[in-house]
Amino acid sequence: MDFALSDEQQMLVDSAKKLSRDYLAPLLAAHPKDAPLPKAAMLEAYAHFANFGITAARLPQEDGGPGLSMVDYGLILEQIPAILALSLISHDGSITRLNAGAPEHIKAAYLPDLIAGRKIACTANSEPGAGSDSNTISTRLELAGQHATITGQKAWITNASICDVMVVACQAGMNEKGRPITRRVLVDRSTSKIEIRETEITGLRQGHLSEVIFDQTQVPLDHVIGSSGDAGKYMTLAWNGNRPLLGLLGVGIAQRAFELAVEYAGVRKQFGKTLGAHQLVQQDLADIQTAIVSSRLLCLYALDALDRGERANGTSAMAKRFATESAVRAVNLAMQVHGAMGITEELGLEQLWRDARVLQVPDGTPGILALIQAREITGEAAFR
Numbered sequence: 001m002d003f004a005l006s007d008e009q010q011m012l013v014d015s016a017k018k019l020s021r022d023y024l025a026p027l028l029a030a031h032p033k034d035a036p037l038p039k040a041a042m043l044e045a046y047a048h049f050a051n052f053g054i055t056a057a058r059l060p061q062e063d064g065g066p067g068l069s070m071v072d073y074g075l076i077l078e079q080i081p082a083i084l085a086l087s088l089i090s091h092d093g094s095i096t097r098l099n100a101g102a103p104e105h106i107k108a109a110y111l112p113d114l115i116a117g118r119k120i121a122c123t124a125n126s127e128p129g130a131g132s133d134s135n136t137i138s139t140r141l142e143l144a145g146q147h148a149t150i151t152g153q154k155a156w157i158t159n160a161s162i163c164d165v166m167v168v169a170c171q172a173g174m175n176e177k178g179r180p181i182t183r184r185v186l187v188d189r190s191t192s193k194i195e196i197r198e199t200e201i202t203g204l205r206q207g208h209l210s211e212v213i214f215d216q217t218q219v220p221l222d223h224v225i226g227s228s229g230d231a232g233k234y235m236t237l238a239w240n241g242n243r244p245l246l247g248l249l250g251v252g253i254a255q256r257a258f259e260l261a262v263e264y265a266g267v268r269k270q271f272g273k274t275l276g277a278h279q280l281v282q283q284d285l286a287d288i289q290t291a292i293v294s295s296r297l298l299c300l301y302a303l304d305a306l307d308r309g310e311r312a313n314g315t316s317a318m319a320k321r322f323a324t325e326s327a328v329r330a331v332n333l334a335m336q337v338h339g340a341m342g343i344t345e346e347l348g349l350e351q352l353w354r355d356a357r358v359l360q361v362p363d364g365t366p367g368i369l370a371l372i373q374a375r376e377i378t379g380e381a382a383f384r
């Protein structure tokens, strides 16, 4: 076991920091901080991701993927601003969901542009009536003649309003146990009609989250990918990778808050000495650092388990729950160190706090993640 980064990993981290500092942070700063970025700005960010080789991080090398380990991908993502990193996780997870079991001509038609960052992908699984209980989707898929038809509504879909292609989880009838038979369907927005409405939320407000409505949306039959009933499996495989990655976005946010708190504690004086010389403020700083380091280690541990070929359901769930909850706690403490300054919009800590809070929801709420972990501990599924 070696906790030190290799020279190559240190280079990846340094390059990701430089990319964020020189290009991504200025790109975000050039746009209103409370409104979704224009697609042109997102494509600019994706062009940088493509240069870095991270647009399809989880795509197998034989299909054009970069052969990046999950640990290395996580080390990079921690350094990328969370709204862009969340978009990228959705994009690259969608590429793997599109790729698995797709015919060669579909891969040839879509993968090059997605890998080059010229097109953006997303995955639509959640529905107004199917959130944590993701197997109960009701968006219907009907196969007739030369077309498949999709009817239904999706909710909370990252990237939907800026995407070119969407992997949609649909229900194609019921099995003998009365559970939906799920299918993955590729919807190309240049040829299929869908309605998209942006949803406003508390944080990550330069990002894109939408409702999607399919009103007898037609797609070619060969856009129905994989085999009957396999959508749930491919959703879960990507979720297991996404969870520690989202945890690391929380770590990145907490690290920024920590740096602000350390700086402020070194200059602000009360009772004749700097805040950082007071014992309770020292404890706050120690608690924030402990939250960051323990979260980072747990997320990298989960990603390493995935790299070693483990399914890592429980470990990934544990990592995301711990890291995203710790991030909210850490930012809150950093705000406390700043007193009234901590809650000003000017400083940006309140935005980090709202951003960190949002990360608790996608790909599993803390409650559901605890149940996934405890299912492995007890052998009992306590969801129903």
Ligand SMILES: Cc1cc2nc3c(=O)[nH]c(=O)nc-3n(C[C@H](O)[C@H](O)[C@H](O)COP(=O)(O)OP(=O)(O)OC[C@H]3O[C@@H](n4cnc5c(N)ncnc54)[C@H](O)[C@@H]3O)c2cc1C
Pocket (backbone or CB within 6 Å): 090, 122, 123, 124, 125, 126, 130, 131, 132, 133, 155, 156, 157, 158, 159, 209, 358, 361, 362, 363, 364, 365, 366, 367, 368, 371, 382, 383, 384
């Ligand atoms: C920023 C963001 C991005 C997202 N991106 C996507 C995306 O790209 N694609 C997509 O398909 N979806 C996406 N989602 C949706 C997300 O996956 C769901 O919101 C999430 O799974 C929770 O579902 P829900 O909101 O319907 O909550 P619900 O399932 O209604 O849960 C509400 C509360 O009840 C608790 N709860 C539910 N069931 C149980 C139980 N059995 N036992 C104990 N407690 C329980 C939950 O923990 C939660 O606290 C995104 C959401 C957000 C906020």
